[in-house]
Amino acid sequence: MKRIVLWIMMCLAISTKLSAKEEDLLQKLVPTGNLKGYILNNNEWIKYPAYNDRQAWIKLTGPLNKRLIEEGEQFLNYEWKVVKATDYLEFERTGNREVMQNPFGDNNRALITLIFAELAESKGRFMDQVINGVWQTCNMPSWVLSAHLIKQKTKRTIPDFREQIIDLTSGDIGSLLAWSWYFFNKEWDKTDPIISQYVKKSINERILEPYLNRSDFWWQAFSGVKGAMVNNWNPWCNFNVLTCYLLMEDDEAKKLAGIYKTMQSVDKYINYVKHDGACEEGPSYWRHSAGKLYDYLQILYNASGGKINMFSFPAVKKMGEYIARSYVGKNWVVNFADASAKEKEDYGLVYRYGKAVNSTDMKQFAAYLFANSNKDEVIVRERDFFRAIEFLDNYEALIKEPASVSKTPLTWYPETEYCFIKNTNGLFFAAKGGFNNESHNHNDVGTFNLYVDTLPVIIDVGVETYTKQTFNTDRYKIWTMQSDYHNLPVINGVSQKNGAEYKATNTILNEKEKSFSVDIAGAYPTNAAVRSWNRKYTVKPNGITMTDHYELLKFEKPAIQHFMTWASPELITPGKIALKKDGVNVYLNYEKDKFDAAFEKIDLKDIRLTRIWGDTIYRIKLTAKNNDLKGKYSFSVTR
Template identity: 35%
Template sequence: MLAQKYGTPKLGEMLLPRENFRPYPTIEDRPEWDGLPLHLRTYWMNKGIAKLNHAWNPLPATAYMDYSRTGNRERYDKASWERRRTLASLVIAECMENEGRFLDDIVNGIWCICEETFWGIPGHGYMMKRQDSLPDMEDPVIELFSAETAALLAWTHYLMKSKLDSVSKMVCERIRQEVKRRILDPYLTRFDLWWMGFNQERMLNNWNPWCNSNCLAAFLLLEDDPERREAAAMKAMRSLDHYLERLRSDGGCEEGPKYWLYAGGMLFDGLELLYSVSARQIHVYDEPLIQQIGRYIYRAFIDDAYYVNFADSTAKVQIPAELAYRYGRRIGDDKLAGLGAMVLRKKREETTDLEFPAMSRLLPALFHYSEAERYVGETPYVRDAWLDGIQVMVARERQGTSKGLFVAAKGGHNDESHNHNDIGHFIVYCNGSPMIIDPGMLTYTSQSFFEERYSIWAMQSAYHNVPIVNGIQQRNGSSYRAADVDCKFDDRSAALSLDIGGAYPDLAEIRSWLRTISLIRGSSPCIEIKDEFLLQHRTDEITLHLLSPHLPRSEGDGSFVVEDECRNRISIQFNSAMFAGSVETIPLEDAIMQEVWGERLYRIHLKIRTPLDRGECMIRISEV
């Protein structure tokens, strides 16, 4: 898509030289900075003022060693990321005001970051050849946050070079030296970094566009040598092609909507850099796959900040509103652009934090803010969507509104990127409010990846809305997958049917387990979960699970009612002659889960009463 089309002998001629590459206004471009909306200027000035005379937090060796000693990622990661957020806030405040009062703090921040041994985080130290509890400064691996740091320093250099030079010529020189040593040189010379995709020993995921887009920004903003800039652009296109080749034609993000911000979103960031530095000659926005990647995020949209959060994603996702707006405008999709504009206006009305996660997102957000705020576009509330590649169905009662019932369900396999063992899993919302849920992710630790991942409860099928049979949960691995998958839509219903028996090991003794998840529209709308199963032997060790953030209340045999604080209510009906219902409380101690769900979740157990080797059962969910 990229390298073959644009990797011609004329690529070097397409790229603007560094001195002519002006993607955003620098601090000297006063009309653009002074013309930003007053509330944005006030907000960012206040953020900068709060960081004046900042005491740059230490990053001791023992904090880095926490990861190898205890598995804790937070102490070092948070301190590292706070340095970078502080620097970005100071830089933007100085660009807003242009009076020099933030300069010393900016220089301190640059110097502080440049003196760090490693710009990455301990959890990514596995990439180094010599494994140790501390990083090897002679092995400049490029991972997510070292690439992010290089881009931040490159944008700082681009925006403020003249002002930094007025303090000392050594500041920008140090930026160029450190970024060259840590990122630019290894980016050109190394082909063994797994995320590049040149050696397919690992599955590509969000790392590819995330690292490539930031490395590309550093090259385009700092590198003077036209041959090296051309080589970097060519390598980025080749590497991005490897990522695009592994995506399905539906553009679905199997890592979940939170990771779309760093997968599809970062892909867009990289494509925008290529589009801009080539004076719009490198243009792939008419490619169907690029368009589908953007559309995924509104197909996963439920209401407010809620998204279909399969895999390692929280149910609430703060998407970069302006990025969604610009992506939509680039591909000519008014629903995607409309989602971005809607989210931006909601943030503005609620006066929530307008901070964006990185300088590569913040600058376009600032300079396209007014344009996006005025845009209306189309409603992003799609009635139905079937992402056949990642096997995810979403359906709501009516197009254009969150009112009524919403269901999402998935097939796929249990070796997806950021996988949870959840084949046949589904979620239910009512009037945009979560009723039957996916619990989401926990704060990452050393257990979150590699061989210990499935010892964590939130990754296990027992804490998703799927059966446990003979005490056996689903197993992780690509061979554990859905079969006979079929999705159908019409005005009356939406239905996903699939055999989930293959997601379980032989010990479960399942011959087949056909599950059908349906949304029935019309005068009496409801959601039906129908299971037809065939086992090798009779057993009474069959339990169906349903997770909810609200305490289910029993209303007689065969019925639970779930109600939220806004009095949205659903009724869950089941065959009480076949199943005994009970409710378990799951206390939540993790900060990420507490932020979304509060102090606890509830798990409905529907346990079969008598031994069976075959059967059919139905759960019916309706609004009451």
């Protein structure tokens, strides 16, 4: 045991040292702080063919050429939707963000689909509709989502014409319009030069000027507040800003200043995230966090002719491989935090990232995802032009890659305190330590998920559709955020609390024993009166065991152990509960002399949950019979 503890401490020491040593990594690649001579001139870095090079586009789009054109044909008569003032106000009035996002999103999907159809065909058949979409977009008062407009100085959700802020979507639209301008500006000028000028003016006013002149956007992370959270917004927004500077800024000094400022900002993200590679926001956010960091690093690498290259840093590779290690099978993933339990990963992104960092795991995982995907789904699914065109450019290499899922039996993230263990009998176990102020946090320190033959049995419910409440002070009134709806105990009638100070301690992985242990007492407030609650999970050939060694300062109320499942629980006999779902049979075993069992049916109505779990999940409540201040509880889940 001493050797195991020493090994864990060494891992932590190494990772801490790594974080300290590698601060401001991007800026260190440009030691003078001056990008002159680093960024290629005249868009020499762009490898894609010119719009009117028909043969080159046929070659680039390859076997997908016809489908791109057919997808665009669906929008030849598309009626562009108006986002009304009351659509913006709806978020302020009721917390509903979909009312504004849906018509806006429909327009954006139509526009990018039409753009790629025109590039694939190169005959002008789609151009009028592209112009309509671009014109309609530029005529909007803002490209920012209603849910994010509260970051305006007015704190209201009607776009304020006196202020332009940058969020995820405004950045995406700026980037999309920048690429469309790059390919089509000469064609637009044949119709009317005002079109190109209007697009350029819009991007300058909404992206370039605000970014260069302001350093108070929270996601830039320039506040100077020590320990302030930096999440996926940082690489995502900076990627889009970088794209706009590369494609649209004519003033060389401003271009280089803007690009370098994005590097300074992204360094804040790289400094903040754990260098063990885990994504604390979960797999649903991987494409927007690590994935967007990759996009940013890739386009910066391209634009500098390879002079600014971060792909050899181990942390960047580990961040990429997380998506392969957290994959369970059949689109089921380990879904801590706000992540959903089922996710269709972007196989094009995974492949390109894997190629950049030389990860066989990632490249073959991408090939597996593609081989098991719906080949009839639309090619251009999001508003991200760079990812779509890079997918086309890498398509033939992707389909030739051998398909495989990572077979790594144990993955340990010592800084984030995530543990994934799987065996040859179809078990996949995941557990976490951490703290209750992670990005997209749920109060879930010490929880676990168990999958049998790729099917979730003991589950993390996930999160409902985002509303105003999701990201305000009432967040932890939402039931899915509370520890009572994770696989955790209620201690003395008290649940875990949110905040950075509520955290795990004594987190230990024993690789030989295939066990993970953590003291979760620190995740509970003082009124829980708990001195220690050491939980240990051990993965066995046919299941897992779980033991809780606890010590209380006083007894107030019996402990309640919760287990979340979507299998309808059946009490076979006191001490044994059957969980049967879709051909998978497992049993939750508990000490019948120490607990009384009860089952609670939870009816689901939110679409983000029902599309994963159906209409119903269950919460198993095991209420302790004893009032001992010190003791041990034992459980197991077996096949």
